[in-house]
Amino acid sequence: MSLPADGKKNHSFVYKPFSDMQTAQPVYTTFCENKQKGKKTFAVLIDPDNIDLPRLNHLIQLAEEAQVDYLLIGGSLVITDHLDTYCKHIKQHTHIPLILFPGSPAQLSRHVDALLYLSLISGRNAELLIGQHVLSAAAVKQSGVEVISTGYMVIDGGVPTTVSYISNAAPIPADKDDIAMCTALAGEMLGKKIIYMDAGSGARYPISERMLRRVAEQISLPLIAGGGIRDPETAYRMARAGADVIVVGNAIEKDPELIRDMATAIHSVPAMMS
Known part of the structure; x- marks a missing residue:
């Protein structure tokens, strides 16, 4: 049994060694199947900078008990x-599928089930559209990790966020639903497999239900949404509005x-068959 950082055994934590794990479906397949069934899913975002090992163990245990669908890390x-x-x-x-949500080519691990290969389609920074992907492509290929081409869209959440600063790209204004819709539609036409709309870590407010609904009505891809979600009611409304996967990090x-x-x-969101 592994030990937490303080060197003491955590008897309340249930360990699941590799030998007990079943062969899982590709993560992208589960995204598509859940969307087809109208099943809404929940992903917990883990930032390695903001959590220590004992707290990580506790979070894993809570996620297992709550039947969280995915864990994102990055x-x-x-x-x-x-x-x-x-x-x-x-x-x-x-057993919960672990998905890498990288902020740079340096953020790579083979110990994940899938990698969201993010192309910042909401911005005009060529490095984040294709430049950094060129740098990381060989390492990503060698890792053997499932790669999910992702159209990543940053939406204004009311305050400057780390992602908007690092990307050097202005977010889509929160009230410009048509721009968001056309951006997502362009991403689908360019061959992206999923669309990820993000208000960013620490956003003052989440993406509006109106914008999510507008995007969801026009694309056929799985739609992920996160940023600024602090309570279950907001998560529920965003899923009802059309997001297929709800991501929560800061609040948790x-x-x-x-x-x-x-x-x-x-x-609890009623299934709405695609």
Whole structure:
């Protein structure tokens, strides 16, 4: 049994070694199947900079109990060297699919189920449209990780966020639904497999239901939405509006117990068959 950082055994934590894990479907397949069924899913975002190992164990346990659908790991910055270690630790201790949500080519681990290969289609920074992908392509290929081509859209959440600063790209204004819709539609036509709309970590307010509905009505791809979601009611409304996967990070860092209520709310959205 592994030990937390303080060297003491955590008897309440259930470890799931690799030998007990079943062969899983490709993550992208689950995205598409859930969308086809109208099933809304919940992803918890883990920022390696903001969590230590004992808290990570607690979060994994809560996620298992709440039947969280996905775990995302990564961030716009990631200044610690914990990413690969945490990815390996998570994969050893839970069946929940682990997806890398990288902020740079340096954020890569083979100890994940899939990688969101993000192209910032809402911005005009060529480095984040294709430049950094050229730098990372060979390493990504060698990793053997499932790659999911992702049209990434940053939406104004009311305050400057790390992702908008790092990307040097203005977010789509929160009230410009048509721009968001056309951007997502262009992403689909360019061959992206999923669309990820993000108000960013620490956003003052989440993406509006109106904008999500406008985008969801026009694209056939799985739609992920995150940023600024602090309560189960908001998560529920965003899923009802058309988001297929709801991502919550900051609020859970502050109060991990929110995982249960968030999962219950999102999973209670009535299925709407595509």
